[in-house]
Amino acid sequence: MTNPETWRLSATELTQLTRTGDLSAEGAVQASIDRMNAVNPALNAVVEDLSAEALDRARALDIARAGGAVPGPLHGVPVTIKINVDQKGHATSNGVPALKDLIAPADAPVVENLQKAGAVVIGRTNTPEFSFRADTDNPLHGRTHNPWGRHISPGGSSGGAGAAVMAGIGALAHGNDIGGSLRFPAAANGAVTVKPGLGRVPAWNPSQSAERGLLAQLMSVQGLIARSAEDLHLSMPSLIAADPRDPFHVPVPWRGEALNDPVKVAFTKNTHGYELHPEVEAALDFAREALTGAGYLVEEAEPPNVFEAGRTGYRALMGEIHALMKGDVDAAGSQPVRDIFAVYFQEFPPFTGDELLQMMAKRTHYARQWSLFMEEYPLVLSPFLPQPFFKPDRDTEGAEGVHEVLGCAVYSYAMNFLGLPAASVPARLAQLPNGPQPINVQIAARRWREDLAVDACAAIEARAGRMCLPLWHQMQAGGRS
Template identity: 70%
Template sequence: MKNQEIWRLDASGLMALTRTGAVSAKEATTAALNRLEAVNPQLNAVVETLAETALNTAEALDQARANGAPCGPLHGVPVTIKVNVDQAGCATTNGVVALKNVIAPEDAPVVANLRKAGAVIIGRSNTSEFSFRADTDNPLYGRTHNPWGKHISAGGSSGGAGAAVMAGIGALAHGNDIGGSLRFPAAATGAVSLKPGLGRVPAWNPSQSAERGLLAQSMSVQGLLTRSARDLDLAMPAMIAGDMRDPLHSPLPWQGPPLEGPIRVAFSRETYGYDLHRDVDAALDAALDALRDAGYRVEEVETPSIFEAGRIGYRALMGEVKTLMGRDIKDMGSDTIRQIFDTYFQEFPPLCNSDLLRAMAERSRFMREWNVFLARYPLVLTPFMFKPFFAPDRDTNGRAGVQEVLGEAIYSYAVNFLGLPAACVPARLAQTEKGPQPINVQIIAQRWREDLAVAAAQAIEERLGQMCHPLWETMEAGK
């Protein structure tokens, strides 16, 4: 196979070749690095290229295979790592100029797990400043552009990861998510992602000087952005391997017990007073039809309130951020991020002191209500956003901008507060005046049943197609 074709393979397709030796790890890595060199200057998705170490790693994998060593589950698969996670010898900058010299002493658990599985790290992907925007731009590295066009934000905070994987820079892209930072970039680019539930993927940064707040610990998770849903099923078993450095990790298998069929899916168009755009409505209909065609039993029903859980959860998170991060944002942040946080605090008035404690106590009530509901309906199909994805810097346009970017993304951050898994998968390619634009939907699953969400995403994708193919046509046409 020619190098110029290898980068087009998803991780599953690539693994079928690297395991047999039809494609070497070095060939796969070289193809990804060549693609990076070709398209990254226009995207700024990868902000640190690790070509030399990547090729050395690939050569070592090839030699080990030649010597009879077994191949790992991600043998030779090129992957990018987000710059807010520790990778030994690299700067963990979090998109902040003042942190540009914070060099990681060792790998975070998620990086170690990917290495153990045989993945090859080819570069570090961009994030938003403090990893706390649904758009990706910062004074240290600049803006990441959406491969669909500069009129659409690349999403955030894992915007570099989403743009990279969808443009063909690596078959897998690491990211993380405290309120939507995996799913925003997926929705922006038509990638597929999974926000795992609390404790599924071990997390910890050896470079950190203090423990994160309790809500940050319980809402933030590590995950992947991929071009295909089947790649999540391939890669997540390696991602969830245990690490004693994370005391919240839950040592559960990836595949849960089979459910008696047909699996029931609750379907909700509830918008809590917001307008549902016709393209989002059409994407929901397409996903609904795909699931029914795949044998799922889809029922339109009323779910427990996601709005109340989301609003209280994000106000509580803002209270924790203001208390624990407020000084760092003021001292190390740009004027832009300080202004955005001021607007966040207006839109989501921070809960502090006893109000914060009460909100954290209420979290168990919301979780209980959803656990009971999900016992009857193991999956819930929802919008991810109520409108097609927004333009770059929309969140800098005062309260109206933050309302569109975050206020209407209630189905995103509510799931973080609940600690539930949720997949995000494209279900429609909308045709707009400025060009085609993907529309993603969300699939919430029972606690600990990420595998069910991914299986449903695969069912949708198998019937509606992958967004990378029309994207690459669009990118080629734009040359």
């Protein structure tokens, strides 16, 4: 009989039981399905319920294990997949009604890698239209709500993923990130994630009819959102397994060589003119103290101009989006998303023509500056957003709204333009007028050293605690509104 509390277990805790046979894969999956049935109606995080096929797969895993098969590293771990990535037999709608019948002919590499490791997909999670907002709502599936309360956006574009995993719907949630779409939901929901660097995780959608633009290829990555840093260490080695369908994937091991102690961390509160909220400053100070206490050498040091790199990168991306994607948005997008894109083009004036080519070339200049800086400082601790997370639909409120949501998030999209790993971890539970709200900080790392960023997340988490615990208490007490 399934323990009703099994859904609370982390992926690491689950696999310690499922791999030994102390807990069946079916039991682990059933517990998460029961949790999904209990809380998802209020959240709308999972928009396609895959319970039936998930239980069939879990039973098959149990039979194989009983027959002597060696269980995978994620044996029986319930996971969710974002609806903008191909899963065979299911629609890759990307939140767009016109794509609701775009049925994937095969699994994307991330789905295949997770399943090869023994994970079981229990549902597909919501995203905004075209996966291009830092909030999650669309006319096909509706709005996703943050389990901390409806006064906080769930983030985007992997908002369904972040809300699901922190509410206990699956132990791991797949997401992706072109300008912050893993880290925004992590920050909104108090989860932990690492945006992998360029080439780290194989990516491709078999349903796509054309290749993406070059900057989209260079800035977009696949990843996971989790409730704990140790779950990233458990799961990311499976996610990064090579796939020949991504010819630019780099088969680098998850764990790199040990660095000389102490590991140096550059610490900055520089928000480049944006006001730093006291709660964000307190979270940064806490993270610094946690890393220092864990043996890191944390020094105030200013990295190369993140504002210039970030704004240049996003204006270049907007140039590509305007040329290659605006027509699709105009033809298939809702009026709200068309309005948001119009303001995006105001906030980030698109580079065009020769200037776009020059700014794309300048990407190497910025990346080289950061590479040299990180010879001395392998990690950079910084704000993610300068203020606590914003309310739902803030980006529909014109230029001021888009500026608060995305304009000030230079530490986010700069890392995409540079192709560097960047993790997000909660360092404080702020008591704000509308209720408790997690505050995440960002940790950027040297190229190919996602493991270092996750190690630092674990050190901060060890002192701050896991944000799922106060959240679950609040949800059980009826604290959602």
